Amino acid sequence: MMEKQSSSSTNPTNSYPAKKEPLRVGVLGFGGLGQAAARVLAPKQQMLWVAAADQKGYAYDAAGLNPDSCITTYRSQGSLGYLEPAGVLSNQTIQDLINQASVDGYFLALPNLPNTFMASVARQFIEAGWQGVLVDALKRTSAVEQLLELQDELQEAGITYMTGCGATPGLLTAAAALAAQSYAEIHRVEITFGVGIANWEAYRATIREDIAHLPGYNVERAKGMSDAEVEALLEQTNGILKLENMEHADDVMLELAGICSRDRVTVGGIVDTRNPQKPLKTNVQITGRTFEGKISTHTFTLGNETSMAANVCGPAFGYLKAGVSLHQRGIYGLFTAAEVMPHFVN
Amino acid sequence: MMEKQSSSSTNPTNSYPAKKEPLRVGVLGFGGLGQAAARVLAPKQQMLWVAAADQKGYAYDAAGLNPDSCITTYRSQGSLGYLEPAGVLSNQTIQDLINQASVDGYFLALPNLPNTFMASVARQFIEAGWQGVLVDALKRTSAVEQLLELQDELQEAGITYMTGCGATPGLLTAAAALAAQSYAEIHRVEITFGVGIANWEAYRATIREDIAHLPGYNVERAKGMSDAEVEALLEQTNGILKLENMEHADDVMLELAGICSRDRVTVGGIVDTRNPQKPLKTNVQITGRTFEGKISTHTFTLGNETSMAANVCGPAFGYLKAGVSLHQRGIYGLFTAAEVMPHFVN
DSSP, rough: OOOOOOOOOOOOOOOOOOOSEEEEEEEEOHHHHHHHHHHTTTTSEEEEEEEEOOOSEEOOOOOOHHHHHHHHHHHHHHHHOOOTTTTTOOSSHHHHHHOOOSSHHHHHHHOOOTTTHHHHHHHHHHTTTTOEEEEEEOOOOOHHHHHHHTTTHHHHHTTEEESBBBBBTBBHHHHHHHHHGGOOOEEEEEEEEEOOOOGGGGGGHHHHHHTSSSOOHHHHHHHOHHHHHHHHHHTTTTTTEEESSSTTTTHHHHHTSSSSSSEEEEEEEEEETTTTSSSOOOOOEEEEEESSEEEEEEEOOOTSSSHHHHHHHHOOOOOHHHHHHHTTTOOOEEEEETOOOOOOOO | OOOOOOOOOOOOOOOOOOOOOOOEEEEEEOSSSHHHHHHHHTTTEEEEEEEEEEEEEEOOOTTOOOHHHHHHHHHEEEESGGTTTTTOSSSSSHHHHHHOOOOEEEOOOOOOOSTHHHHHHHHHHHHTTTOEEEEOOOOOOOHHHHTTTHHHOOOOOOEEEEEEEEEEOOOOOOHHHHHHGGGGGEEEEEEEEEOSSOOOOHHHHHHHHHHHTTTTTOOHHHOOOOHHHHHHHHOOOOOOEEEEOOOTTTHHHHHHTTTSOOGGEEEEEEETTTTSSSSOOOOEEEEEOOTTOOOOEEEEETTSSOOHHHHHHHHHHHHHHHHHHHHHHTTEEHHHHHHHOOOOOO
């Protein structure tokens, strides 16, 4: 029997050589997602978390930031600007951080409220003459479309921008793009997510974005709701948000990748704001016709024990690393999660 | 309610611009896999099948080959060399085809018997001074390792070589690389495949490669078996081949991509040689630990109605298209299916 060989690695020249020095990474936004990102980064050898910003301040330390100190400061004092000694209070935190920090790539863990916000942040990077990699975990089709309009400017600026690189869009969109390979034609891509969070207050911005998808709500109305109003809404629904036919950029991303027209892509899910256990297994089903004329469905299913934070931040940094490989080769412009394989970050 | 927008595409500059002219594609090997590849290519707008070779001859037509004519000729006369008017009989078919044909990329649908054969074919392309994209659907770790040794030569030659780009390794390896993104550490990647074929004689070489994995067999012995001997073996097992702990290159590919050490990757499966229905659903399970310390498993499952041919040839051409994008940017050398996102071919 030919057993699996356990020979040592041949150590070939890697096709996408990893930098020997860890990548210097920044995180913009320090709510639930930004704080999770800091925790994800902390044990990595290949990335060093050196910069972070919130609305009122930023922190930068070329030797690396400490997640515990940053999270404690943010929660107790309301801004990273109070961090000793690396914090700086500012009225233009992103601009100040861009100018001060040496960073290879930023994860934009910002709530996209208003819906034009992420594109305006990208413009700030372009205008500052900054060069490097930007990654977002945007959700809405219309928000990704605004970035598509910046394609040429990003390319000229020397910025490699990876958009839609969270869980959905992101990990599940990429799984759909991959699964599509077995088929001659794609009939349907159906994403169904389950999210469970113990306490919605740790994800205030994310929950407001979800509420904006509900019947009778929109982005402006959701953003304008007080915490008490959100609480009252969740009281009515027993803490459950049921979302159907959502405006999710998975559709435009799969269309751009040439996989199917956007109307064949649907996204929906159930968010339980009072239970960390997921109400259903997040999955994407890809249905198509093979070259022999058979109709079939591939399925990619996420383990229930993986949190939204793990499924968003992990891929985001995987795409950041892949983006750095592109950037090092002089490949700039806009890319989506459906076009590029994320690189695992150790 | 914010409904899904049905606005027309914004038609941005695509990050990886598709060639306007269809890619000119060749297929080396014209057994079951090569013939399926011809059928997969036939309806594509973005690829034109212009060249094919078997052991005794080749066919080349810059205007495109007809799959029906080619398959009929091969089956009735034993070689594409008899095809009228595009066929040529030859004792060195690959070398002659390389020299004569204008081809952007070849799918190497060759049985890798002996186990050094694919690497020797790659060397022929290097020695001929050919530039373009090569894609294989190799299975064995040791075969992929031989190609890894050619990394520098391929790069110097201006060849972009995509290895392990079938189903497993290939589609399922890439799914594992993608799924890994949710985790801080990967504990186990377990690939289990089901293959059903109505008639083993249409896949003589593939079945011999499978037999080589059985206890008491190896590549040389399997290759040396007569059809009658294969038939007798299958009679004993009721047509079922049960394969465990196979030497599959998924392991070295995931190790090279930095995802986990090769000993954490296992591949096994069941091949039914007398029934086109699969004995079980082909799947890959990726188990890891998230940054929060949770252990979980993502699963990617292929629809039962998708054939081995669809799951090998589809991804192979998706990687060929992605390889052409790399090649057009001057990115040469060796890449695996775990590093690059395949591009959907319309």
